[in-house]
Amino acid sequence: MVHNVAFIGFGGMAGHHLTQSKELTDIIRVKGIYDINPERQAVAAEKGLYVYNSAEEIYSDSEIDIVLVAVPNHLHKDFCINALRAGKHVLCEKPVTITSGDLLEIMAVAKEEGKIFTIDQNRRVNKDFILMKRNVEAGLLGDVYLIESRVEGSRGLPKGWRTDKAQGGGMMLDWGVHLIDQIMYMYPNARVTNIFCKMYNVNYAEVDDNFHLVLTLSNGVTAYIEVSTNNFLKHPRWYVLGKEGSLEIGDWDCEGTIVRCKDRQSTWGAEIAKNKVGPSKTMAPRDPDTVDTIHISAPTDVEDNLNPTYRQMIDAIEGKAELTIKPEQALRVVKVMEACFESAKTGMAIAAEI
Numbered sequence: 001m002v003h004n005v006a007f008i009g010f011g012g013m014a015g016h017h018l019t020q021s022k023e024l025t026d027i028i029r030v031k032g033i034y035d036i037n038p039e040r041q042a043v044a045a046e047k048g049l050y051v052y053n054s055a056e057e058i059y060s061d062s063e064i065d066i067v068l069v070a071v072p073n074h075l076h077k078d079f080c081i082n083a084l085r086a087g088k089h090v091l092c093e094k095p096v097t098i099t100s101g102d103l104l105e106i107m108a109v110a111k112e113e114g115k116i117f118t119i120d121q122n123r124r125v126n127k128d129f130i131l132m133k134r135n136v137e138a139g140l141l142g143d144v145y146l147i148e149s150r151v152e153g154s155r156g157l158p159k160g161w162r163t164d165k166a167q168g169g170g171m172m173l174d175w176g177v178h179l180i181d182q183i184m185y186m187y188p189n190a191r192v193t194n195i196f197c198k199m200y201n202v203n204y205a206e207v208d209d210n211f212h213l214v215l216t217l218s219n220g221v222t223a224y225i226e227v228s229t230n231n232f233l234k235h236p237r238w239y240v241l242g243k244e245g246s247l248e249i250g251d252w253d254c255e256g257t258i259v260r261c262k263d264r265q266s267t268w269g270a271e272i273a274k275n276k277v278g279p280s281k282t283m284a285p286r287d288p289d290t291v292d293t294i295h296i297s298a299p300t301d302v303e304d305n306l307n308p309t310y311r312q313m314i315d316a317i318e319g320k321a322e323l324t325i326k327p328e329q330a331l332r333v334v335k336v337m338e339a340c341f342e343s344a345k346t347g348m349a350i351a352a353e354i
């Protein structure tokens with residue numbers, strides 16, 4: 001069955017949803033949009049979309065089953081609640097809300113109305129993430145104790161609401177939400193027990209334009225997450241340490257390396273060897289014969305786009321499967337982000353049970 005969708009907000013991301021919808025004509029049809037900006041209304045009209053005069057006009061359109069909420073972050077809550085109250089299923093862009101209290105209110109309304117409410121945590125299907133996750137889950141590194149996840153650029157923040165605190169700007173709510181969600185999605189049964197976050201205002205006084213975050217999980221894994229907008233030299237996208245090996249994935253192209261230890265027996269001579277490190281046994285280079293080096297590259301069976309977000313939502317609407325991007329999962333992520341802001345404000349690590 002094809003479900004009619006209306007967009008509230010028709011900016012950059014909603015435009016991307018529209019493009020993606022061309023691959024989903026078996027399940028959705030984008031009927032129209034509501035956006036306060038006349039220029040965006042004109043773009044929508046040119047693309048053959050119906051331009052609604054208000055969100056209320058969408059709510060009262062009985063043809064519309066699904067509303068996508070893709071406005072600046074501080075506006076998500078009210079549009080989600082009003083659309084659900086009008087009997088629509090709702091797909092909300094990330095970050096679903098800025099506070100956990102707001103999300104709990106939406107969740108209560110979705111439950112009362114018996115409607116599907118999901119969130120576009122689309123980076124769960126990013127190929128770089130899946131490549132890392134699969135190799136860790138295959139046990140190639142042995143017991144993993146550190147996952148470093150970084151997204152780095154050097155161009156600062158885009159102008160507009162992303163630099164305004166009141167509208168939900170800043171990198172924690174922009175990229176942080178994705179990177180935290182990936183770790184929590186990877187370890188659904190682990191709890192976050194400790195959170196330390198350092199936020200920076202390198203080029204923007206009002207919002208975090210860079211942050212470093214350490215999450216301690218109850219399963220023995222530490223996640224180090226870094227988002228930067230002022231890096232002219234980059235670290236790898238993923239760097240993972242396990243007891244039996246290390247993994248690195250350089251960038252979005254997903255080229256990576258795993259080095260596995262095949263011989264634990266190190267031969268320590270009595271004398272400190274002379275090497276480039278200087279006088280050190282511990283940091284002396286290894287004999288290359290004692291490790292296996294494996295090249296890893298992008299998985300070819302992963303659909304890295306918005307299609308999985310829509311397909312899982314439609315399956316849930318049609319009662320064929322449970323939602324896979326659940327509001328309860330988003331709630332955990334929002335709670336972690338709240339603790340990040342608290343940690344950054346106080347300079348203290350926050351003990352948690354999230």
Ligand SMILES: NC(=O)c1ccc[n+]([C@@H]2O[C@H](COP(=O)([O-])OP(=O)(O)OC[C@H]3O[C@@H](n4cnc5c(N)ncnc54)[C@H](O)[C@@H]3O)[C@@H](O)[C@H]2O)c1
Pocket residue numbers: 008009010011012013014034035036037040069070071072073075093094095120121122160161174
């Ligand atoms: N999932 C992802 O990977 C991803 C990527 C980018 C953005 N996003 C999210 O999508 C949302 C939108 O971001 P964007 O990049 O499209 O921003 P944008 O600024 O390009 O677009 C926002 C649009 O909302 C409209 N708008 C503002 N207030 C409105 C109101 N009261 N009523 C109706 N329309 C209104 C604006 O005119 C604008 O066209 C944000 O929540 C953002 O975090 C998600």
